[in-house]
């Protein structure tokens with residue numbers, strides 16, 4: 453029954469590229485049996501979960517929404533998927549996305565765009581648009597996305613749901629198809645903050661099979677939920693994050709900040725002089741790392757040769773990455789970008805020294821109408837406020853702050869490395 457509803461909704465939204473009703477039913481029955489027999493069930497028992505199509509799930513098609521991997525069937529479970537299954541989560545299918553996660557609109561999928569149920573006719577954001585919509589349209593309870601420069605927080609903002617990008621290294625990337633591996637993080641989507649925190653409790657934590665996974669004494673991500681006061685919490689408000697944003701978005705986010713003040717939070721004005729450096733730095737590094745990650749799609753092991761079948765944006769990144777990676781240019785571009793990244797990281801950490809979190813808009817613009825033709829730089833400018841957390845490796849969440857003419861607007865909360873549960877706690881106060 454539930455699956456039939458998902459199928460119908462998917463005809464309207466194209467949030468899923470693959471739905472496996474059969475295996476979901478089997479899992480649900482197995483969990484029911486456990487309950488009947490009085491056996492202990494996992495933290496996600498009975499919850500239906502969608503997975504972005506760039507994360508390996510055994511026996512599902514892991515296409516990254518590209519023709520390149522059209523027939524590629526997952527032969528193993530990524531660490532996050534293993535953990536979800538261990539906790540009795542029911543994986544219902546694979547969600548739509550921008551091709552290879554390179555985008556902010558979910559319009560570049562080889563399998564067609566995804567519709568935004570919260571703002572009909574407009575993009576759902578991206579690249580994890582399918583995962584955001586799956587949750588927003590109640591096609592599943594929770595979903596998983598990946599965030600390299602905003603791909604969880606951006607669609608969460610445009611679809612009016614919760615999205616969370618953990619501190620780099622807190623969630624294992626094992627089994628994720630890289631976009632830019634030094635930025636990529638897997639994270640949750642949900643309709644309320646407690647759902648995201650619950651999923652973090654399951655997928656977070658050290659993974660010895662993955663080299664960027666961090667060994668730390670991870671708290672429970674659900675520990676600080678349910679706050680109804682923000683007494684003693686200091687919020688940083690960065691002037692430049694508001695200067696670059698649409699006035700209507702600024703108004704909505706300011707209302708949320710006022711609400712937080714009413715709950716006892718203190719506000720500190722901050723200034724970040726490097727905002728213009730963030731997009732060029734992010735995209736240069738993204739191009740180089742993506743170029744290197746795509747060399748394995750040469751047509752021998754994984755079907756098609758990527759350059760022959762991919763879309764325009766993926767091709768742009770491959771060509772640019774190959775150009776920048778040439779020895780004679782590395783000092784001119786890549787090394788400079790790495791230096792700029794260190795500078796940005798240092799400055800962001802300085803900003804966070806005297807406050808608990810930084811609050812501001814998630815995305816500076818409202819989502820455009822599907823099919824509007826945008827120049828690459830205009831598409832990239834959606835990301836100016838989200839790439840900062842990836843450049844600095846810090847945790848950041850987005851949740852709905854309000855609406856402009858019915859279109860959802862998100863507020864972003866960014867915090868110090870490894871203070872993921874503090875952010876989730878503060879978000880829960882606003883929920």
Ligand code: GLN
Nearest residue numbers: 553554555600601602603
């Ligand atoms: N829009 C950004 C990009 O195209 C971010 C993508 C992402 O986070 N996967 O690179």
